[in-house]
Structure formats: C-alpha cells, structure tokens
Amino acid sequence: MQIDILTIFPEMFEGPFRHSIIKRAADKGIARIRIVNIRDFATDRHRRVDDYPYGGGAGMVMMIEPISRCIEHLKQESEYDEIIYLSPDGDLLDQRMANWYSTRERILLLCGHYKGIDERIREHIITREVSIGDYVLSGGETAAMVFCDAVIRLVPGVLNDETSALSDSFQDNLLSPPVYTRPGDFRGMRVPDILLSGNDREIEEWRMQKALERTKARRPLLFGPEPGEGNP
Ligand code: 6GU
Numbered sequence: 087m088q089i090d091i092l093t094i095f096p097e098m099f100e101g102p103f104r105h106s107i108i109k110r111a112a113d114k115g116i117a118r119i120r121i122v123n124i125r126d127f128a129t130d131r132h133r134r135v136d137d138y139p140y141g142g143g144a145g146m147v148m149m150i151e152p153i154s155r156c157i158e159h160l161k162q163e164s165e166y167d168e169i170i171y172l173s174p175d176g177d178l179l180d181q182r183m184a185n186w187y188s189t190r191e192r193i194l195l196l197c198g199h200y201k202g203i204d205e206r207i208r209e210h211i212i213t214r215e216v217s218i219g220d221y222v223l224s225g226g227e228t229a230a231m232v233f234c235d236a237v238i239r240l241v242p243g244v245l246n247d248e249t250s251a252l253s254d255s256f257q258d259n260l261l262s263p264p265v266y267t268r269p270g271d272f273r274g275m276r277v278p279d280i281l282l283s284g285n286d287r288e289i290e291e292w293r294m295q296k297a298l299e300r301t302k303a304r305r306p307l308l309f310g311p312e313p314g315e316g317n318p
Pocket of ligand 1: 172173174218219220222223225
C-alpha cells in the first residue's frame with residue numbers, strides 16, 4: 087500500500103512517521119507514506135499556494151492550480167483508489183472505514199489550511215472527504231497522521247502479533263477488557279485472581295464479560311445492527 091500526503095507543511099510529518107508502527111511498516115515494505123510539498127507545484131515565481139477569497143472576507147484560500155498540477159503529476163505513476171480531503175465536513179473516520187482503507191493499494195490525502203481550499207478542488211478532484219471527529223483542527227496534517235496510524239496498523243503483516251489487531255477496541259464493536267502486569271499487589275490493589283489462575287478458558291470468558299460490561303457502560307451505542315457490506 088502507498089499513501090501520498092499532500093501538504094504545505096511537510097516538516098510536520100518528520101517526527102511521527104519515523105517511529106513505531108508506521109516506520110516498521112515502511113521498513114518491511116508493506117506500507118509506504120510519501121510526503122509531497124504542494125509548494126513544489128506552485129506556478130508563479132513566488133511559489134504561491136494561497137490567495138484572497140473572491141467576494142472578500144477574512145483568511146486565505148488554497149489555490150486550485152498547484153494542487154491540480156501536483157495530483158496530475160502523481161497520477162502519472164498510477165491511479166488512486168481514493169483522493170481524500172481531510173475536513174471536518176467529511177464522513178467520520180471509524181474502525182470500519184479504517185479496515186476498508188487498509189485493503190486499498192494507493193490513497194492520496196490532501197491536507198487543507200487557512201479558510202479552506204478552492205471549492206472546485208472538492209467538486210472535481212477529491213473523491214471523498216474524511217473527518218476525524220466533531221471538532222475543528224487548524225489544519226488537515228494531524229488528521230492525516232491519525233488516518234495513517236489507524237489504517238496502516240491494520241494492513242496484514244504490519245503488527246508482529248496479528249491477533250493484537252483482532253483484539254483491539256472496536257474491532258468487533260467492543261471496547262477492550264482491562265489488562266494488568268506485575269506487581270500482583272500494589273499497596274493493596276490486587277490483580278483479579280482469575281488472571282493468575284492459569285485457566286485459559288475461564289480467563290477468555292472473563293475478558294469477554296469485561297469487554298461487554300465496559301462497552302455497555304461507556305459506549306452503549308456501539309451495540310447495534312451491523313452495517314451492510316461495501317464501501318463504508
Ligand atoms: Cl480532517 N480537518 C480539520 N481541519 N479539522 C478537523 C478534521 C479534519 N477532522 C475533525 N476536525
């Protein structure tokens with residue numbers, strides 16, 4: 087899988103993707119992230135990527151020309167499965183959507199800024215808008231990082247122990263059960279006896295029970311009819 091991220095702040099991605107799961111995925115050659123600087127595709131000598139809004143008003147708007155040139159250039163390599171604009175107006179990212187994109191080959195993520203991007207980009211170039219939650223971020227970059235983390239860790243072979251993704255919160259619409267490690271007794275706070283019993287079947291039942299209890303108590307709406315097949 088390859089994810090191309092278009093941004094005017096490429097330095098923002100230097101930290102997060104050099105660590106942890108995403109780095110491991112890249113090292114294994116399973117999932118690659120490429121950061122593309124939109125400014126490299128600006129058409130004027132000032133390398134402008136934003137301009138004043140028609141009709142007036144505060145804030146700048148990202149121009150269609152550099153973004154269009156950039157995407158046309160990248161498309162010469164191969165077509166994208168999806169060209170995503172990260173925006174609070176978009177479809178909400180959830181585990182189901184992350185699973186869907188973990189099975190795609192090539193995705194483009196466009197990070198917007200300022201007041202927004204020229205509407206014609208959204209109408210004619212973007213194939214989907216995705217939001218990571220009902221709050222406003224100052225730009226799409228942090229949302230792109232969240233998207234990549236949620237998706238790439240699900241690509242088969244990325245996690246060492248494949249079952250660890252299967253037992254994630256949400257993977258079966260359940261929150262995860264509590265976990266403990268040493269010491270067994272910290273100032274009188276004891277690890278549940280069942281986990282020390284060595285009875286694998288009972289431990290599994292206990293974990294399922296706790297996952298159900300926790301989901302009902304904290305996220306009752308996660309219980310519900312399964313959505314249908316297809317592009318979520
Ligand atoms: Cl994807 N972008 C921005 N700017 N704000 C957001 C968001 C995305 N998702 C939630 N808020």
